Amino acid sequence: VFLIFKHDKRMFLVGLVAFLLGHLAYVVAFALRGVDGRAVLTALVPLGLVAVGVGRWLWPHAGRLRGPVLAYIAVITAMVAAAIGAVAAGDTVMLLLGATLFYLSDLGVARERFVEKAFVNKLVGQPLYFAGQLLLAWYVAPPLSVG
Secondary structure, three states: OHHHOOOOHHHHHHHHHHHHHHHHHHHHHHHHHOOOHHHHHHHHHHHHHHHHHHHHHHHHHHHHHHHHHHHHHHHHHHHHHHHHHHHHOOOOHHHHHHHHHHHHHHHHHHHHHHHOOOHHHHHHHHHHHHHHHHHHHHHHOOOOOOO
16 A cells, blocks of 8 residues: 555655565564575575666666665565575475565566566566465465364
């Protein structure tokens, strides 16, 4: 909801923090399900390189939001690494797919907000976001008992 206010930088920052907290919640959820710590650390090497590339791409465009944007990149990268750790510990690959789709959707948000406003950002970003959230919600939540 906070991201709806496109021209209000404070509301965008609140939205950024809300999503950052959501990513942290996913990290905790994955950890509670069990993660392979070695896989997480190993995954952080290539994911860290991608994060540096994304940070360099956004840096000239982020202005006063550089710090929060870099923190966000770090946390979403940690979320994907935690998903890799969960899969390595025997969890479903659907967690990793959901986390990856969420990550990719955020690149569309970042491009829209900081680099270039274009319909393609929403055309690609929104379906990736909703598919990622659906997968994460479906596979992170404990199964419902009927009856």
